[in-house]
Amino acid sequence: MAIAREISPLVAKYWTQRFSLFSRYNEGIRLDEEGWYSVTPEAIASDQAKSCRDVLVIDCFSGVGGNAIQFAKS
Incomplete structure (x- = not known):
């Protein structure tokens, strides 16, 4: 995926967890390094x-x- 190459090395380990952070990640979720x-x-x-x-x-x-x-949502 092209976006993965744009991810900072500082947050690369979180990239694999993106769907546990937001189940609908592919629907437009964008995070900065701190996020x-x-x-x-x-x-x-x-x-x-x-x-x-x-x-x-x-x-x-x-x-x-x-x-x-x-x-x-609750």
Whole structure:
């Protein structure tokens, strides 16, 4: 895949985990170098969001939005 060659060596190890970070990665997800290592994997973010149902959540440090997406879905 051409995009893999454009990935910085600093985040190359996260490239293989891209679908555990965002299951719909190929649908337009783009991350900067900090986003690759700081995003919460989707399954963990989903579990966290399920435990916070029916409460107001303000994600002040949303980063690339992994947690915010799951909070919005729950």
